[in-house]
Amino acid sequence: MSKPTSGDFTKTPGWLDWYEGPAKPAFQVPPGSVDAHCHVFGPGAQFPYAPERKYTPCDASKDQLFALRDHLGFARNVIVQATCHGADNRALVDALLHSEGKARGVATVRRSVSDAELQALHDAGVRGVRFNFVKRLVDFTPKDELMEIAGRIAKLGWHVVIYFEAVDLPELWDFFTALPTTVVVDHMGRPDVTKPIDGPEFELFLRFMREHGNVWSKVSCPERLSVSGPPALDGERNAYRDVVPFARRVVEEFPDRVLWGTDWPHPNLKNHMPDDGLLVDFIPHIAPTAELQKKLLVDNPMRLYWPEEVK
Numbered sequence: 001m002s003k004p005t006s007g008d009f010t011k012t013p014g015w016l017d018w019y020e021g022p023a024k025p026a027f028q029v030p031p032g033s034v035d036a037h038c039h040v041f042g043p044g045a046q047f048p049y050a051p052e053r054k055y056t057p058c059d060a061s062k063d064q065l066f067a068l069r070d071h072l073g074f075a076r077n078v079i080v081q082a083t084c085h086g087a088d089n090r091a092l093v094d095a096l097l098h099s100e101g102k103a104r105g106v107a108t109v110r111r112s113v114s115d116a117e118l119q120a121l122h123d124a125g126v127r128g129v130r131f132n133f134v135k136r137l138v139d140f141t142p143k144d145e146l147m148e149i150a151g152r153i154a155k156l157g158w159h160v161v162i163y164f165e166a167v168d169l170p171e172l173w174d175f176f177t178a179l180p181t182t183v184v185v186d187h188m189g190r191p192d193v194t195k196p197i198d199g200p201e202f203e204l205f206l207r208f209m210r211e212h213g214n215v216w217s218k219v220s221c222p223e224r225l226s227v228s229g230p231p232a233l234d235g236e237r238n239a240y241r242d243v244v245p246f247a248r249r250v251v252e253e254f255p256d257r258v259l260w261g262t263d264w265p266h267p268n269l270k271n272h273m274p275d276d277g278l279l280v281d282f283i284p285h286i287a288p289t290a291e292l293q294k295k296l297l298v299d300n301p302m303r304l305y306w307p308e309e310v311k
């Protein structure tokens with residue numbers, strides 16, 4: 001893979017580029033596995049970053065993503081629109097169209113999107129929209145606008161992906177539980193893993209899933225959530241131990257509503273960039289049986305993103 005650039009853009013100071021030359025995972029993912037959370041960035045020279053973005057990344061192209069997919073042993077990707085592209089989904093659509101059917105997408109749209117534009121996104125392989133509530137990443141969008149979008153995309157059979165911090169769940173609860181579609185939570189709702197797993201904050205998240213059968217969770221991003229480490233670097237195959245009990249609890253309690261993704265190219269990490277090969281070795285720690293692994297990596301993402309292939 002070639003060295004990351006950013007076109008004519010200047011990367012955010014302190015930006016960490018994705019890891020070059022990842023290890024071969026020791027854990028072999030089951031055939032047909034889906035990396036259900038990853039992004040493309042630009043390249044900026046071809047697909048400029050959005051004026052309203054909160055960070056400027058290094059480029060991370062579709063070809064680099066597809067090379068990583070093959071290297072890690074995955075069969076497919078779900079590419080999630082990154083906030084640095086705002087509601088300009090061109091880089092995402094370009095990646096989907098060049099994936100030979102091996103990628104589906106989650107877009108970001110505004111209220112002004114036309115039905116024809118939604119249909120074009122659908123034809124390219126988009127199956128969801130992302131609503132982001134993380135304040136360092138996006139400006140506030142009124143909830144009535146989001147609910148209107150949710151109502152429109154529900155008719156296409158799409159779902160809503162939500163990204164928020166654990167402390168904000170109480171305030172967002174009524175909105176989330178009123179959404180008319182399947183709802184997929186990014187990165188387990190970002191629990192504070194220094195708090196007890198059976199404390200009120202994580203319990204609220206579990207209750208959110210328990211009481212609402214339409215809510216799914218990505219058990220991804222231990223590299224963001226971990227405080228103790230050790231990082232997935234230098235051959236470490238037992239990384240981010242403080243995140244394991246949280247993710248494993250979600251996988252074991254809701255085995256049919258969990259997804260896993262690399263989160264490549266890992267935007268906004270501050271203290272290290274994981275080796276994606278070693279990150280894959282996190283999976284058997286949170287999904288310890290072959291049955292749980294197949295649901296997490298194959299059955300669940302296929303049901304959500306390629307339902308026409310699941311009978």
Ligand SMILES: O=C(O)c1cc(C(=O)O)oc(=O)c1
Pocket residue numbers: 081082083084137186224263267268
């Ligand atoms: O925590 C983050 O910084 C982050 C950012 C984005 C994005 O900018 O889209 O996506 C993610 O999944 C995570």
